[in-house]
Amino acid sequence: QLFYLAAFQLAEGESVGRTLPDLDIPPTGLGEALRFSADGQQVSVDPALATGLFYADAPAVAAAAAVARLRPVHRSVFRGVPATIGWRATPSTYVVCADDRAVHPDLQRAMAQRATTRLEWPGGHSPALTRPGEVATLITELAAR
Numbered sequence: 001q002l003f004y005l006a007a008f009q010l011a012e013g014e015s016v017g018r019t020l021p022d023l024d025i026p027p028t029g030l031g032e033a034l035r036f037s038a039d040g041q042q043v044s045v046d047p048a049l050a051t052g053l054f055y056a057d058a059p060a061v062a063a064a065a066a067v068a069r070l071r072p073v074h075r076s077v078f079r080g081v082p083a084t085i086g087w088r089a090t091p092s093t094y095v096v097c098a099d100d101r102a103v104h105p106d107l108q109r110a111m112a113q114r115a116t117t118r119l120e121w122p123g124g125h126s127p128a129l130t131r132p133g134e135v136a137t138l139i140t141e142l143a144a145r
Contacts, residue, residue, distance in 0.1 A: 006126075009092065097123055
């Protein structure tokens with residue numbers, strides 16, 4: 001069982017930076033929040049914008065702690081194309097986060113159409129922080145299948 005939580009369920013030839021490019025989905029604020037290192041190889045999120053993008057529905061103390069743990073990633077994360085598409089052969093569950101400001105909910109809904117099971121929860125991009133009990137319960141249920 002594969003589990004996607006406000007995530008990228010990519011198909012052949014897609015990358016995080018180019019998912020379902022033919023859909024007319026409005027951008028989120030994520031693009032303008034990205035900051036590149038001097039050599040252009042590392043990407044981080046502006047801490048001043050991260051709370052609103054990732055943790056808007058989290059308590060302020062928890063959001064601040066989560067922002068403090070963010071680290072840069074290599075830019076290849078946005079361009080990498082999966083070699084294998086696991087969801088084609090393995091059952092999958094996708095949880096759309098209806099109020100996500102980082103991955104547009106309409107993009108999530110389109111990717112969720114690829115999943116065996118689809119759920120939609122209210123809330124933002126980080127339900128593991130804001131709804132940990134529900135996330136744990138769902139993972140436990142999926143693992144028991």
